[in-house]
Amino acid sequence: MPELPEVETIKHGLKPHLERAVVQDVIVRRATLRWPIPDNLKDLLVNQCILDISRRGKYLLFKFITGTLLIHLGMSGRLQLVSTRQPLKPHDHVDFIFSSDKVLRYNDPRRFGAILWTHAPIEDFPLLKSLGVEPLDHEFTADYLKQKACNRHADIKSFIMNSHVVVGVGNIYAAEALFLAKIHPLTPAGHLSHDQLITLVDAVQKTLQAAIRAGGTTLKDFVNSQGTPGYFSQQLNVYGREQLPCVQCGSLLLKIKQAQRTTVFCQQCQI
DNA sequence: ACATTGACCTGGGAGC
């Protein structure tokens, strides 16, 4: 479900409600997500105060004195603030209870998500350690991409979706950014000119920032922490628009498969 | 070291 803008939207929605809140109870109804949820999660969290909520890639990080809770939403995860009176729905796997009318509820039909805990400094956590740069940080530059892409034969779309290169760019925003940059998605990453890389960095950042401003993209079921959808789908130029006219030139958009993921692009505009 | 593939899961829609 979520790419960087969706996770950022959720983080933004949770911060004012949960920072400095104290966990009263934790209920795990189903502990088998992508990895097992720690079986002592309740002991780790009860009576502990959330000091800070941040994001690294698509991971939400809840900082406590004793360590950090990491939540990844996978493809279908949701985090919503609800009341204890809210009836349970299918796939409501975990509740973090703060008060009778403040429950952080994790729902995930496909269970590709993860809820993990680490006592260690977050930069030492294995899953985060090898992640690439944040796309909205100043280290995400054409020079950085050039150095990473050197001698790479992977196509540029798979390359910018590779979290060891840059985090947070999933299938929707990779396609949108390449359209904005007028770059053909099958171009080998190492073949892009310096000017193209400058354009690409700018396009990724503009796309993500616009999506964050719109509250993320709701294709079918994304909702933020308050239960409202995102509106960036109205601004999608290529994703989900195969066989429809390009907004720039009017020719029909083409759908291909890259690394088992669908890519839609314009053969005329993207060279 | 890099590129490719399979794996993990459920639900919804298309087609028969």
Place this chain on the structure above:
DNA sequence: TGCTCCCAGGTCAATG
């Protein structure tokens, strides 16, 4: 109506 097949916003592990 019901079956089968394919598709979906992610990403790690195993394989060449």
